[in-house]
Amino acid sequence: MxxxxxxxxxxxxxxxxxxxxxxxxxxxxxxxxxxxNPFFLPGPYQVFLAFIRIATLGDINHVPLALHASVSLYRVLLGFVAGAVTAIPLGLLMGMRTTVRSAVNPIIEPLRFIPPMAWIPLTILLLGLNGYIFIIWLGVFFPVLLNTIAGVRRASITLVNVAKTFGAKDLTILRKIIFPSALPEIMTGLRVGMGIGWMCLVAAELIIPSAYGLGYLIEEYFNYAQTDVVIVGMITIGLIGLAINYFMLYVEKRMFRWRVDVGT
Amino acid sequence: MWAHEAWAMGLMFVVDSLNKSFHTESGTIDVIDNLSFSVEEGQFLCIVGPSGCGKTTLLKIMCGLETPTSGNVLINGVLPNPQKQKFGVIFQEESLLPWRTVIQNVEFGQEICSGRCSLDIARKYMSLVGLVGFENYYPHQISGGMKKRVAIARALAVDPDIIMMDEPFADLDAQTRWILQKELLSVWSQLKKTVIFITHNVEEAVFLGQFVAVLTKRPATLKSLIKIDLPYPRSRLTPPFISYREKIIGMLQQEIPSI
Structure with missing residues (x-):
């Protein structure tokens, strides 16, 4: 039953x-x-046809939808990896050493409240047309950092003492106790960071000129007044974001089978 | 200093005029005051004292997690150093790594001590404490008593010079506690390890220890060192057992009148 x-x-x-x-x-x-008024708001069927057209024949430059999506994904992955490899070590250090926390916090805390989009003009000026990675890095960095710090500080002092009484040195304690303790929080940070990174990317693509990317597709077809393709771009962005989130949730669930509260 | 001489006389574990005080905003707190006692190789010593008398601080000093303000702890003639000696410490709190399975937890100490772990040794100690069949369970899937068994197997698997336990069974129900006490004695009689067992439970101390060190209220010092002259296995109901128990309870009552 x-x-x-x-x-x-x-x-x-x-x-x-x-x-x-x-x-x-x-x-x-x-x-x-x-x-x-199909010009302003096309119907679902028209959008469906536009989807088929862009997916198979490509856009005005014969660039198919899959390539736009791949370029966007590639940029996000680069920024995501950059964000993770900078935020996780710094977060571990800040979580374990009060001195580092006191030194870094006054710089990082105010920066955290500047939306990544606000960095776009300066980014174009300083980093040129490849500034996407920096914008995505900004979006990924802070959630991963904050979650890593929180994860480290949640690590049990008893487990640290267990490792110490077996003779573990600092690096071993970090590797075998602190990092695994903080890993669930780090993964949450990565998942949130990925979501924010994806949004930052599209915003950056709308503004920074390029011939590829889903944000570019939206911007370009807005200029051609072809709203159906604009909506195709929007839906693709949404679906890919959804797929990424599901993928990361799945990874988390597989990694943390030892936790009681996962997947509920 | 008599500690070194004591070691020469075969005392493997010596606490010599130990003092520990903590400095806080509201002043200095003396936790341990001129505490001395010693343990011979292979002996089972229980330490009892009123709640909050500094037993846990004492354990941390004994296993090298804290340094004393003055005085010494000497294990085989040297200061406690977990990086040079092998300790099997069992804590009161939850001490298993939740992301590791039972067998991986048992291997953890060996992994740290010798850089590699032998599955055979891990399995040997798992069977010694009755964990066979639970190898691949995660800590959240097993009972409190089972978790203690895992912690004991993990401590034994490093082949420790000395085993130190800080109220290991305090959180367990009475039945499980009795079972684990018996199992601990059986493991001890097989392995002949030196055991220092801290508890606030007088009956437990009399049931387990060859000697019971009674501490005073804070700052803790040695009130009395009592030899429990009863053969193992002990029965909790015999008159000598009860008289030892009552004697020690009487001593603790002098420390805290409200017991």
Missing amino acids: GIRSSYYKGLKSIIVGLASIVTFLLAWEAVFLVMN
């Missing part, structure tokens, strides 16, 4: 979800019919 009822529950939630999507599309179609 338990299995059957959970099976029906799963089926039910899928049906409800699908019904919700269909309702949304119908509402969209209704607004489209009432407005009767």
Whole structure:
């Protein structure tokens, strides 16, 4: 009975979800019919056709949608890796050493409240057209840093003492106790950072000129007044963001099978 | 200093005129005051004292996590240094690494001590404390008593020079505590390790120890060192057992009148 009822529950939630999507599309179609202005707001079917066109034939320069998406993803991954490799070591150090925390906090705390988008003009000026990575790095860095610090400070002093009484030196304690203790928080930071990085990328692509990227696609077709392709770009951004988030949640769940509260 | 001479006489563990005070904003707190006692190789010593008398601070000094204000602890004639000696320390709190399985936890001490771990040794001590079949469980999947067994197996697996326990069974229910006390004695009689066992439970101390060191209230000093002249296995109901217990409880009552 338990299995059957959970099976029906799963089926039910899928049906409800699908019904919700269909309702949304119908509402969209209704607004489209009432407005009767395909120029401003194209209908779902028109967007679907535009999606097929951009995905197969490519945009005005024959660049297919998949290439735009790949370029965007590549930029995000670079910025994400840069953010992770800088924020995690600094976070570990700041979490373990009060002196480092007191030294770094006065610089980092005010910077944290400057939205990455506000850095775009200065970035173009200083780093030129490849400034994307810096903007994404900004988006990734702070959530990873703050979560790493929080994770380190949550590590149990008893576990540190256990390692010490077995004769562990500082580096071993960091590797075998502090880092694994902080890892769930670090992963949360990475997931949040990835989401913010993705948003920063698209914002940067809208502003920094280039011939590739989903943000560029939106910007370019806005200039051609082809709203259907603009919406194709938006939906692609949303779906990829969703896929990344699911992927990272899946990785977290696999990594932290030892935790009681994962996946609930 | 008599400590070095004492070691020459075969005393493997010596606490010599130990003092420890902490400096806080509201002044200096003396935690341990001129405490001295010694343990011979292979002996089982229990330390009892009123709550808050500084037992945990004493343990931290004994295993080298804290340094004394003055005086010494000597283990085989040298100051405690976990990087040079092998300690098996068992804490009261949850001390298993939650991201490691039971067997990986048992291997942890060996991994740190010798840089490598032998699965055979880990398995040997797991079977000694009755953990066979639980190798691949995570700590959150096993009971409090099982977790203590894992901590004991982990401590034994490094082949420690000395085992130090800080109220290891305090959080357990009475039944589990009795079982683990018996198992600890059986492990001790098989391995012949020196054990220092800190507790506030007088019955536990009399059940386990060849000697019971009774501490005063803070600042802790030695009130009395009592030899428990009863053969193992001990019964908690025999008149001599009860008289030892009552004697020690009487001593602690003098320290804290409200017991």
